[in-house]
Amino acid sequence: MTANTIESTALYDVPGPKTRQRHRMYGIVSTVLILALIGWMLYLLFDTEQFTYTKWMPFEYKGIHELLLRGLGNTLKAFAIAAVLSLALGTVLATGRLSEHRPVRWISTLVVEFFRAMPVLVMIFFIFVALKVQPLPALVAGLTFYNGSVLAEVFRSGVNSVERGQGEAAFALGMRKTQVMSYVLVPQAARAMLPAIISQLVVALKDTSLGYLITYEEFLHAGKLIASNLDYDLPFIPVVMVISPIYIGMCMLLSWFAQWVSRWERRSPKTEAVEVAPAEPGTLLPGGGPPTAPRL
Numbered sequence: 001m002t003a004n005t006i007e008s009t010a011l012y013d014v015p016g017p018k019t020r021q022r023h024r025m026y027g028i029v030s031t032v033l034i035l036a037l038i039g040w041m042l043y044l045l046f047d048t049e050q051f052t053y054t055k056w057m058p059f060e061y062k063g064i065h066e067l068l069l070r071g072l073g074n075t076l077k078a079f080a081i082a083a084v085l086s087l088a089l090g091t092v093l094a095t096g097r098l099s100e101h102r103p104v105r106w107i108s109t110l111v112v113e114f115f116r117a118m119p120v121l122v123m124i125f126f127i128f129v130a131l132k133v134q135p136l137p138a139l140v141a142g143l144t145f146y147n148g149s150v151l152a153e154v155f156r157s158g159v160n161s162v163e164r165g166q167g168e169a170a171f172a173l174g175m176r177k178t179q180v181m182s183y184v185l186v187p188q189a190a191r192a193m194l195p196a197i198i199s200q201l202v203v204a205l206k207d208t209s210l211g212y213l214i215t216y217e218e219f220l221h222a223g224k225l226i227a228s229n230l231d232y233d234l235p236f237i238p239v240v241m242v243i244s245p246i247y248i249g250m251c252m253l254l255s256w257f258a259q260w261v262s263r264w265e266r267r268s269p270k271t272e273a274v275e276v277a278p279a280e281p282g283t284l285l286p287g288g289g290p291p292t293a294p295r296l
Helices: 003-008 017-047 053-060 062-097 102-117 120-130 135-160 164-172 177-214 219-227 236-267
Strands: none
Touching (some): 053 236, 062 135, 062 177, 062 236, 102 135, 120 135, 120 177, 135 177, 164 177, 177 219, 219 236
């Protein structure tokens, strides 16, 4: 066995013939079960006549296309506003929770815990009904309060995850706390926080669908109008089959964007590793070579 083979398998036992055969059997059984489940679902769809022309006919009309596009545009508009405000609110609350002033830290903690515990739908309904706010501001406000409080915890935990010695070294150099946060802690924590931030933004994107409950004409609201139309034999399943892939695609785009940002950050000159020249033998004393023992 070569050195490379030993190094590559030091922490993992190479499966033997029986283990490989067992894993192959697991794969075959799982594939058969998944195909059976897909076949059963297709059978139910065909058996309940979900692929008839009558149920899919509404998607041929230009008015339906415009309705869906308008709903999609309203969804993206609500998400964009809520995402920007949530990031801003999360930054403010995280800064407050990391503050050295106890009253500021207590107030920020109270706000974060309150909005994290409050259901999003309850906040949206309260703002819409009790405060009599228009549908779009009510939806954005509810999403901002909830996702902003969650992102505040993400930011705080990300900054605290950086090794304490980094901040102590920066303070020892005479940097102020703002400089330590801006130039030392936050840049190192950003890479660790990015997956959690994108995950929370995906949650905000999906929660925009709650807008249809307060008559906001977003994407799901448009689908509901089509699905409840008696002229097309209540095409609920076709509407779900059209709308769901679009939601999934938007969430996948967010994940792709996060990966692109991560790759761009690694290629950035500010974060790129600096090559250090290998150590070479040199003089240890200003006047010449290394000290030697006296000759006898």
